[in-house]
Amino acid sequence: MKMVEVKLKLKKKPKFPLEADSITPDNFAGKTLAEIKKLPLYHARELITIGEFFDVTGKAEDVSNTKIIIDGDVSKVKRIGEKMTGGEIIINSDVGMHVGNTMSGGKILVKGNADDWAGAMLQGGELEIEGNAGHYVGSAYRGFWQGMKNGTIRVKGKVGNESMLWAKSSKPANKWPTLYCGGASSFLGLHNHGGTMVVEGDVDRCIGADQIRGTIIVKGNISRILPSFKKLDDVNEITLPNGEIMTGKFAQYSGDHSVSKETAGRLYVAIK
Amino acid sequence: MSLTNLILLTGRTINQGVALEGGKVTKENVRAAGICTFDKDDFKKLDSIAGTPVKVTTDYGEVMVYSTITEEGPHPGIIFIPMGPWSNQVVNPDTQGCGTPTYKGMKAKVEIVKDGKVLDALELIGKLKEVQK
Amino acid sequence: MTQKKITTHYDVLCPFCGTLCDDLEVDIADNEVIEMRNSCQIGTKKFFSSNPSGHRYLKPQIKEKGTFRDATWDEALDKAADILIKAKRPLLYGFSSTECEAQGVGVELAEYLKAILDNTASVCHGPSLLAIQDVGAPLSTLGEYKNRADLVIFWGSNPVHAHPRHLSRYSDFVRGYFRKDGRNDRYIVVVDPRNTHTAQIADLYIKINPNEDYELLNAIRAVLRGVELDAKEVSGVPMESIKRLVDILKKCHFGVIFFGMGLTQSLSHHRNIDSAICLVRELNDHTKFLLTPMRGHYNVAGANQVFTWNTGYAYSIDFSREYARYNPGEFSSVDLLMNDEVDATLIVASDPASNFPAGAVRNMFKHPIIAIEPHHTPTSVYADVILPPAFAGIECEGTAYRMDKVPLRLRKVKEAPEECLPDKEILERLFERVKEKEGK
Numbered sequence: 065m066k067m068v069e070v071k072l073k074l075k076k077k078p079k080f081p082l083e084a085d086s087i088t089p090d091n092f093a094g095k096t097l098a099e100i101k102k103l104p105l106y107h108a109r110e111l112i113t114i115g116e117f118f119d120v121t122g123k124a125e126d127v128s129n130t131k132i133i134i135d136g137d138v139s140k141v142k143r144i145g146e147k148m149t150g151g152e153i154i155i156n157s158d159v160g161m162h163v164g165n166t167m168s169g170g171k172i173l174v175k176g177n178a179d180d181w182a183g184a185m186l187q188g189g190e191l192e193i194e195g196n197a198g199h200y201v202g203s204a205y206r207g208f209w210q211g212m213k214n215g216t217i218r219v220k221g222k223v224g225n226e227s228m229l230w231a232k233s234s235k236p237a238n239k240w241p242t243l244y245c246g247g248a249s250s251f252l253g254l255h256n257h258g259g260t261m262v263v264e265g266d267v268d269r270c271i272g273a274d275q276i277r278g279t280i281i282v283k284g285n286i287s288r289i290l291p292s293f294k295k296l297d298d299v300n301e302i303t304l305p306n307g308e309i310m311t312g313k314f315a316q317y318s319g320d321h322s323v324s325k326e327t328a329g330r331l332y333v334a335i336k
Numbered sequence: 337m338s339l340t341n342l343i344l345l346t347g348r349t350i351n352q353g354v355a356l357e358g359g360k361v362t363k364e365n366v367r368a369a370g371i372c373t374f375d376k377d378d379f380k381k382l383d384s385i386a387g388t389p390v391k392v393t394t395d396y397g398e399v400m401v402y403s404t405i406t407e408e409g410p411h412p413g414i415i416f417i418p419m420g421p422w423s424n425q426v427v428n429p430d431t432q433g434c435g436t437p438t439y440k441g442m443k444a445k446v447e448i449v450k451d452g453k454v455l456d457a458l459e460l461i462g463k464l465k466e467v468q469k
Numbered sequence: 470m471t472q473k474k475i476t477t478h479y480d481v482l483c484p485f486c487g488t489l490c491d492d493l494e495v496d497i498a499d500n501e502v503i504e505m506r507n508s509c510q511i512g513t514k515k516f517f518s519s520n521p522s523g524h525r526y527l528k529p530q531i532k533e534k535g536t537f538r539d540a541t542w543d544e545a546l547d548k549a550a551d552i553l554i555k556a557k558r559p560l561l562y563g564f565s566s567t568e569c570e571a572q573g574v575g576v577e578l579a580e581y582l583k584a585i586l587d588n589t590a591s592v593c594h595g596p597s598l599l600a601i602q603d604v605g606a607p608l609s610t611l612g613e614y615k616n617r618a619d620l621v622i623f624w625g626s627n628p629v630h631a632h633p634r635h636l637s638r639y640s641d642f643v644r645g646y647f648r649k650d651g652r653n654d655r656y657i658v659v660v661d662p663r664n665t666h667t668a669q670i671a672d673l674y675i676k677i678n679p680n681e682d683y684e685l686l687n688a689i690r691a692v693l694r695g696v697e698l699d700a701k702e703v704s705g706v707p708m709e710s711i712k713r714l715v716d717i718l719k720k721c722h723f724g725v726i727f728f729g730m731g732l733t734q735s736l737s738h739h740r741n742i743d744s745a746i747c748l749v750r751e752l753n754d755h756t757k758f759l760l761t762p763m764r765g766h767y768n769v770a771g772a773n774q775v776f777t778w779n780t781g782y783a784y785s786i787d788f789s790r791e792y793a794r795y796n797p798g799e800f801s802s803v804d805l806l807m808n809d810e811v812d813a814t815l816i817v818a819s820d821p822a823s824n825f826p827a828g829a830v831r832n833m834f835k836h837p838i839i840a841i842e843p844h845h846t847p848t849s850v851y852a853d854v855i856l857p858p859a860f861a862g863i864e865c866e867g868t869a870y871r872m873d874k875v876p877l878r879l880r881k882v883k884e885a886p887e888e889c890l891p892d893k894e895i896l897e898r899l900f901e902r903v904k905e906k907e908g909k
Contacts, residue, residue, distance in 0.1 A: 080558050080810055108558040109583035109789040180433050199433035207602045225432050270683055291700045292691035322690035343679050348631040353511040359524040360846045397827055411663040421823050429807055429826035435595050435785055435797030437826050439734040441680040461822050461847040464831040
């Protein structure tokens with residue numbers, strides 16, 4: 065599909081974080097540049113417009129073939145890509161909180177670090193972060209007991225605490241929320257209901273806490289496995305729910321047994 | 337003399353509570369909250385007498401406080417500073433995304449400083465203000 | 470020598486900690502507190518501190534060229550209103566040591582200003598509220614515990630120091646309806662890294678490694694489910710002790726866990742509480758078990774109630790987009806201040822300069838501060854405007870909520886100094902002035 069590009073360049077540094085949930089292919093589709101510049105932006109308690117903080121060039125078409133490219137330091141710009149259903153966003157710097165939250169389609173690429181809540185409540189689509197991400201990657205928002213339901217998040221670097229909190233998969237609907245990351249802090253996969261997590265590097269403590277079912281694979285070191293996880297036989301191959309096959313020698317654990325005596329939840333730690 | 341590899345806890349004490357109701361800017365408050373409580377055996381390693389000022393250092397800052405021996409031990413490897421302006425120079429401000437700083441459990445080291453000056457609350461907090469002007 | 474006329478007030482509430490004792494006796498003569506009965510050391514000190522002293526503000530103060538000068542209410546309210554109107558991201562913080570009617574006005578003011586509204590739960594039991602929002606909580610009232618609990622656990626809580634009369638009124642030494650033998654009818658367990666004064670009077674003290682509470686709770690829950698664990702020891706506690714504890718938990722008639730900052734302020738914060746709540750819930754398959762957070766301030770529970778029934782959320786609320794949004798970590802005071810995202814603060818009934826980490830205080834001092842504070846504190850001394858209040862619970866009436874969310878009525882036992890107004894009135898006048906200046 066031939067993509068058309070809308071280029072946004074941050075023209076001045078915001079004094080307070082900006083809330084830019086209007087920056088999505090869905091909101092730009094079918095609009096002229098003048099209309100895009102008038103879309104709302106929040107700067108602390110001031111309601112302003114995209115045009116006040118961004119130079120806007122290029123053109124937008126339909127949701128599915130609109131690509132938004134963002135230049136300038138948007139590390140304090142929150143909510144970019146919120147609820148989008150298609151199209152692409154490329155962010156050429158660090159990005160603020162809530163990037164790609166609740167999106168259900170399309171792709172976001174962050175060429176830098178992301179702040180907390182990246183990909184929260186993801187319903188589909190792809191979020192890729194080349195740097196590190198903050199806490200709550202792919203997690204449920206406060207008070208929600210079902211979080212990421214589908215889609216894929218890839219973080220080259222490390223994710224913070226409580227990533228993939230309350231993730232929920234669905235076998236009948238073939239929805240397998242998945243996180244690939246380079247490392248993780250604590251509580252990865254907390255309250256997991258079927259999410260898949262593959263960590264290339266090291267993780268901290270309490271991985272898979274309160275897991276009901278799901279698959280967590282750690283290829284690096286794990287600082288401390290929860291006492292409620294029980295060791296099963298080693299494996300040479302793991303088949304992920306989304307079909308992918310991982311080969312290598314892994315120690316296999318079932319857990320979290322603090323939630324139930326028998327469980328389909330699994331934690332795999334590579335044997336070096 | 338110094339000790340490393342300690343864990344710093346902070347919290348309420350009844351004396352600190354009485355002092356804070358009586359006036360947080362009084363001398364009584366320094367003696368209630370500007371202190372670091374040691375396990376008896378740990379303190380022996382510092383070869384000093386209780387009451388001598390110590391400098392407590394964590395990854396987040398340092399503060400000079402009076403040393404005391406615990407009545408709530410033994411707790412080797414743990415030191416305790418009551419909540420207040422002194423402990424807040426050295427606690428972990430990171431909330432890990434939940435809003436509440438990690439006031440307890442920082443790695444710490446201490447060093448006896450015989451003629452160390454323990455500031456009172458106003459002087460101590462005042463240092464945070466001066467930086468601006 | 471003429472005898473001073475002494476008025477004795479009975480059943481007075483204590484405005485200090487979340488135990489909210491309701492049996493204090495206060496003797497007043499010449500509008501001064503002269504004797505207290507039944508109160509603990511801290512409550513006594515609080516009542517006496519309302520007497521005239523060099524530490525109390527008797528008139529509004531405005532800071533000019535680095536020093537305070539007396540001002541009229543008119544001038545001070547004007548300056549305060551200016552500060553709030555000019556700010557782009559004001560923070561209204563505190564509210565835990567005042568009464569509910571005042572807290573309600575605080576909510577209105579924050580909503581009008583499109584500000585951030587937060588209370589001290591943010592640095593205290595906020596994690597407990599976060600956990601309750603995720604997994605619920607089996608709670609009850611202190612009276613029920615007093616009458617029924619035969620197993621009382623203090624986890625990360627040291628009531629001898631922080632809630633001095635809790636043990637003698639509700640949880641340990643008192644005789645209850647089904648606990649007629651008082652202390653002898655109860656089994657007290659303390660879990661703490663230090664052998665605290667509370668641990669020293671317990672029946673069982675479990676020494677736990679700091680920052681490893683989650684792992685221990687996790688292990689207890691698994692053992693409770695009948696799972697044989699691989700580990701020989703968890704968090705510094707031998708597996709044998711864990712199994713014995715699980716037995717004690719299952720065999721009691723009515724258990725309660727009181728938990729405090731040991732869980733909320735150490736690593737993994739709200740997840741410690743999450744696990745404790747799940748443990749208590751699972752114990753109800755075996756016996757009756759409940760839990761209650763040991764709230765610190767006497768009306769922080771009230772602030773959470775008032776904020777919740779007005780906005781839907783208990784703390785860390787943002788109004789910048791003209792509707793209430795809630796997200797600790799993003800809209801919590803310490804995080805905002807650490808990121809220098811606030812450009813003015815209105816501090817009501819609290820002392821963040823003493824209680825926030827130094828980095829947050831440093832940023833708070835970069836911007837104007839309005840303090841509604843009766844005493845000299847590190848916050849008020851470095852503020853730009855001081856609005857002196859009457860002491861809620863001593864010099865003005867109001868409602869307060871105890872740690873178990875029971876609402877009780879604070880009493881007025883003496884008059885406030887002439888120019889000290891109740892918090893509610895100060896906030897109302899400030900709100901009026903802000904609206905006037907904006908032509909509304």
